[in-house]
Amino acid sequence: MQYRPLGSTGIAVSAVSFGAGPVSGLLTSAAVHTQRAVISRAVELGVNWFDTAATYGDGQSEANLGAALASIRSEQPLHVATKVRVRLTSETDLRPLVVASVKDSLARLRLPRVTLLQIHNSITRNRNDQPTSITPDDVLGPSGLLAGMEDVRAAGLVEHFGLTGIGDADVLETVMQSRRFATIQAPFHILNPSALRETPVTACDPDYGGFLRTAAELGMGIFAIRVFAAGALLGAEPSAHTLKTPFFPLDLYRRDEARTQNLKQKLGSMQAVREAALRYVVSQPQIASAIVGFGVPQHVDEAARIAEMEALSPEELRKLEDASGQAV
16 A cells, blocks of 8 residues: 655555545444454555544444444554534534534544544535535634634644535635645545646536645645545445435436446446546545545455556546546
8 A cells, every 4th residue: 555645744644545434335334244344454455544524324434433443453553534513503602512522523433532633514605605514714713613623632632633625615725724724635536626636617517616726735635535426436326325415416426427427438448437536536646545435345455456556647647637528
């Protein structure tokens, strides 16, 4: 497994990280034996980063991940990242919400601390412009999420802070410019690289506005999420989560599914699409790691194999963008 610097954290992160989210469904299911087998295989192959959240399965992902990791021995440190998402009410002080969320997460994870705590809300100009979205003041204000994150860091419960890159690009950049966040994770895949790569406006669905270029300039560690477009780039049927989530709805999945079929015609097979999709992401020098969801140990084997392949050249990247309709 290749390892890359995670921004300025001093951590070397595996090129592929373990996504414990609800799209693959593994860590939000009751398949305890499969969970442990897949996580054991990931650790064996060198994966050292595990990404979860308090909202994944209403805490089920954290609990299952914590139980599995407690039973596994590793020769290298394993890093766990989790997230806090607040639901705004009449309360004006968000700090206690962060503290309570983190303490609950640590109990489920069976850990004394996590390497990274990320804000899971979208960040927009106004509250609730997008589902559960918050404003920069909700993040940076004296009673905002960042203040609560500083509280739990002072208590020794977390090491670094991160953002989820969903919302308005210019507003995300405002928060990043505070230089208080070490990492950001954002949607980035071969069908829509607009968070990082210059992409024709007509080809963006949606247009993420290039905010990851600012993140790279600020030296933040960047994680790519939705690497396989929630399964569309794998030729899979939409997951149970995709059928109900308000964040990346089913109609977007169907459009990505159609684009995947066009890419398949150009590359020749779904296997070629799957390989190209992951190679495209891990070949981006600005991206520290691709967060991938797994269902069985063989999925980890395949991801590790692809991640070990030689990085695509700038010319090869452009050819893939052209094939997927993203070339400028």
